[in-house]
Amino acid sequence: MKITEKPVAFYPEFARKSGPHKETTHYCPGCGHGNVHKMIAEAMVDLGINERTVFISPVGCSVFGYYYFDCGHMQAAHGRAPAVATGIKRANPEAIVIAYQGDGDLAAIGTAETLHAANRGENITVFFVNNAIYGMTGGQMAPTTLIGQKTATTPRGRIEAQHGNPIRMAEIIATLPATTYVERVAIGDSKHIMKARKAIRKALTNQVENRGYSFVEILSTCPTGWKMDGPDARDWLIEEMIKIFPLGVYKDEADHREGAWHRPVEPFVPAKRDAYLGADEAEAKAEKLSLPAELHCKFAGFGGQGVLTLGLFLAQVGMRADLHASWIPSYGPEMRGGTANCSVNLSERRIGSPLVDRPNLLVVMNQPSLEAFAGQVVEGGVVIVDTSVVENCPELPGRRVVRIPATGIADEVGTPKVANVVLLGAICAATGAFPLAFVEQSLRETVKKKDLVDLNLAALRRGYEHVRDAV
Amino acid sequence: MSRKFMKGNDAIVVGALQAGCRAYYGYPITPASEIAHAASQHFPALGGTFIQAESEVAAINMVYGTAGMGIRTMTASSSPGFSLKQEGLSYIAGAELPCVVVNVSRGGPGLGNIAPEQADYFQVTKGGGHGNYRLIALAPNCAQEMCDLTVLAFDLADTYRNPVCILADGFTGQMMEPVTVPLARPVPFDHTSWCVRGDAETHRNLISSIYLESEDLERHNLKLDEKYRRIARDEVRFEEYRVEDADLIVVAFGIVSRIVYSTVDQAREQGLKVGLLRPITLWPFPSARIAELAARDVRFLSAELSTGQMVEDVRLAVEGRAPVHFYGRCGGMVPGSEELLAEYGKILEGGRS
CATH class of the missing domain: 3.40.920.10 (Pyruvate-ferredoxin oxidoreductase, PFOR, domain III)
Structure with missing residues (x-):
């Protein structure tokens, strides 16, 4: 896919990408990641934050997020992005930290990290791209795969009695008191994309203003994994996925929380630590006694x-x-x-x-x-x-x-x-x-x-x- | 210098604070929990970070995040928890991030028990997680070293951009001894060229261990290998006691080295010429020194709290030039002096072949 009119938060040329085509992304035609990337890059430009942003790429198709965004990057182990984000944000609260995760990463292997980072109210932004399938590994069932949906590991379709139900992460996360903002949006047509753009911007603004944990679930397309062409995939997203994953704001307490989630840290000052632990260069004043016997x-x-x-x-x-x-x-x-x-x-x-x-x-x-x-x-x-x-x-x-x-x-x-x-x-x-x-x-x-x-x-x-x- | 009477586990935190560690992430597990207790008290008091993570997996990945910013950070656990950290350690080694991990090892396999063992030797010295990588492994045997080797661990981690493991055991963690608290020094490393701090200066940097092209990944592995060779050449540390004229050289680390140290003089009073070689770095292992000692008429005994792990490295170093014996206890059982003396006697009475 070729991205036209690149926001400046994208690199002018994707030099880290292997192969000859440095101007196009590695995503398949019709894939939603390109849309979502572009909206994030635009928000980074508008907020002027790309130089202080650390973008955490997950394991999955967006593992190569660092090809595109002109910001700091850390690539994380599968599902661990919220823990890595915690380690970044707590060590430097001035950094803007984005955990960008797919459905397998966030809602299967990384469920614990996802819930607990949210439950601590980490002052980070999580973008959850839910396309109801594992893309990179070849179209296996995701925790968000719909009932009846055929995948490489549900050849007869997902069956509730065998595989459980599609998991609704936005709803779950919204129950946690420490979270600030939780919304589910979709791409697929311009009406939905406009709402998604707004949600992404709000989620990043919250972090800039230290309003706390923001979670935006974005329903997205995977024509390759779904074995559809682009238009069919967009239709399926809007007609089928939204039924199971209702759109909307599940929680928004941003107005009450400005600055509330700033957790300051201090630099290492050796003299302060010496004083705290009582370390000094003075000679030991121990009185030396000899023992009659050990x-x-x-x-x-x-x-x-x-x-x-x-x-x-x-x-x-x-x-x-x-x-x-x-x-x-x-x-x-x-x-x-x-x-x-x-x-x-x-x-x-x-x-x-x-x-x-x-x-x-x-x-x-x-x-x-x-x-x-x-x-x-x-x-x-x-x-x-x-x-x-x-x-x-x-x-x-x-x-x-x-x-x-x-x-x-x-x-x-x-x-x-x-x-x-x-x-x-x-x-x-x-x-x-x-x-x-x-x-x-x-x-x-x-x-x-x-x-x-x-x-x-x-x-x-x-x-x-x-x-x-x-x- | 002020001396304080403290537990080995507390001495680790003191060492970490004086080394400039700014963030601690951990999960409770016996017998390592005192480290988290002390960290939860001291790190926030000094403007640092302490988080009790939801899991060992999360804790090591929080370390990954902070280490990626070029900030000194650590975690600590005990054997079952250390197993859970292996994924994170592989990523940290692959991305070449400096950090310190402490394993106050206990009895295994599985849930085992909370008594001391040294059966994590393989896991710590041979990699543990997937892929070609090494941990630098330090084995303290007293409270002062729990502190001092922690300071060293941070320096080695920064020097080589590699995770460093302190492999202790329940004894060295629980034991109290006088500790001279070292002075804190500024951290003499500038990581601007590679770290990602979330600022303009480092925003073009990338922390990653993915190399999609085979040529690139092989090149990365060879680069790591070159680094490990340098570490193996330059960072071997060990201590010897009366090995020069010994007929039997006992190789032991951690708590066992303390017991063996006690027996060396006792053995010599009984006419048994015994010496002690104590690896301080388990990786890199003092193979060259052992090979040198093996060139003369001597026997080796690897004494461990395991069913035989370090003994394999002793054998590799000796390369068949001298007999290598093994004596181990496990499950929390610890050899007493008399038990070891009897073993020395048996080996030396067996005589030369």
């Missing part, structure tokens, strides 16, 4: 007792002491049985496995944990037991068992929630790994709610003193 610890109990937080407290004490530190919650089959546990390593050397399968420090806050992990403790290791909860705590040959009624002590201090901090105090006393004052300072920095700092410090000291005095 600590490979396991903390275990019921969920909610704070064993994971206890591990985290100790690991952060280690980090403050400029040690290598790792914390990892329970893993694999150990996760079963309603117990929570974590592994912590503290070392002056680089830490290999963060998993602790042979701890030299075990802290348990319930009976099942003691039974599960006591046997893994290495010889010479320390086992700290909350005897408020664990009733049966036998001696463990070759291991030092430290008994402390941590939950009871925590109760006395104010709340059983700080039983884990009582145990942190017990760890300090039992292992001698860190001076109490150092751990106190660490807790002051770690505890997020400042009104709870004193409570935590009291719990820490009580746990420390209990073990120190028992020795």
Whole structure:
């Protein structure tokens, strides 16, 4: 097909097109895409937007949209144009983004992307060219193929009981509250084309004015796919398709939405990010402490007792002491049985496995944990037991068992929630790994709610003193 | 420098922010969801974009749109979700767009479970989607690397206009360690010549992977291939520990490399001369170095959380010049030190043939 009187939003010559004929389109005679392209190009010129437009070509006959429009182009995977459009518009809200899609692309393989972009109210324009057939792949059934219509995959015609019904996208999309403007138009004769031109212009104007998501469904012809000549195809479009796909405005809230859908973004400012994350070039002021011995610890109990937080407290004490530190919650089959546990390593050397399968420090806050992990403790290791909860705590040959009624002590201090901090105090006393004052300072920095700092410090000291005095 | 104690998954977001990433698109999936949680908090706070997409497919195509504008962008997921992204990755590689994708891999196949596995090695290093393309694949093994390799990933993506994958696992994602937050630097790339920003300067550019004529598509493939050869030559990264005199070189990445690292000294105390070679780039794979090491009297062991994937690359690198053994656990089972030491003993007692 030859396009006469080209709008300037078309390239003067279609240089990207392969083959010798750079002045004609690749579309078949009688195809509706040429009409629709021309109306879009005219609107782009009238609105003065072609240089800031990004046109997304779908998979289908209009995959080569970039042959024609003098604007930015991205070609998208089948059905994904609305997602690609989202990625463009959200990254640069000043770009004018057009998703141009056929019926297979928009209403079959890309239904999810279509509905959700509409449901988010993306400030984009979707042109849906519905010609009731798959053109490029050779005339197969489309989601919009009419009942009785013969295609390459419905040789006996589309049957409701087998293939379902033609899907009405404009009606569906109009139900979504975030959409602004939804209209179905047609080509085929000059009366319909005039309405279509107006709808296309309005849909683009909406975007320029940040009025939100616009969807224009354009009933179009495919003489090749329909196996008709041009005039018959135009007649079939007007006489048959419009019956199933009624024309009209399904939704128009553009008047209430000027500017409402502009979603501004900011450029990347390195200094702002450094400030936000607290990144600086200052020398670390960590106090370097040496460990009497590497600590490979396991903390275990019921969920909610704070064993994971206890591990985290100790690991952060280690980090403050400029040690290598790792914390990892329970893993694999150990996760079963309603117990929570974590592994912590503290070392002056680089830490290999963060998993602790042979701890030299075990802290348990319930009976099942003691039974599960006591046997893994290495010889010479320390086992700290909350005897408020664990009733049966036998001696463990070759291991030092430290008994402390941590939950009871925590109760006395104010709340059983700080039983884990009582145990942190017990760890300090039992292992001698860190001076109490150092751990106190660490807790002051770690505890997020400042009104709870004193409570935590009291719990820490009580746990420390209990073990120190028992020795 | 300030050190913060953070999860590997959070460290990825910190790295992305400091690398100048401006848009994050994702879909919830365990054990990668913390990345989306952190991104939803930080990206909007800094004037960036966060969208919880309707699907993994949509998320990777949103990445395509933003990447096509020459803006740093990323997505993250876990194994089943990463499978869904393959179509988008093929298009992104075909259109030569820079982006970062994170796979905090879990147990498979199918729904599998949420425990750590390394069974996505094939998918990540051999392409995954259709056509001739490669992902640059980085395998962090600690929280600091989750951050630093994310920064590197963005630079590699921009340098080569290619998607870069961070292949982590449930452990490296969930584990907390001290992380020194790197300073943010301006992004030193100008993509005006090819990107489509929706402005006058770039409005004649085209982002596409369609080449209708066979000659054109072959030319495009050869151009990509030339790029992949350059990457294979210039971007191999690995780390070694006591390989120089080793009788057994264990090849391991991610969490397994941490466990193996712990066992090297223990093995030597037992008289077993073991060393560790840890690929940091899974693609390009450190084949040349492995080939060099294979020239002497040595054995290799590929230790993985899979039924044997990376071991194929080790064998290809060794080219039959040394015995290559495999030891793997999967489904979330992880080899302990004693288990690995027993395996080393068995291999080395087997002696030389």
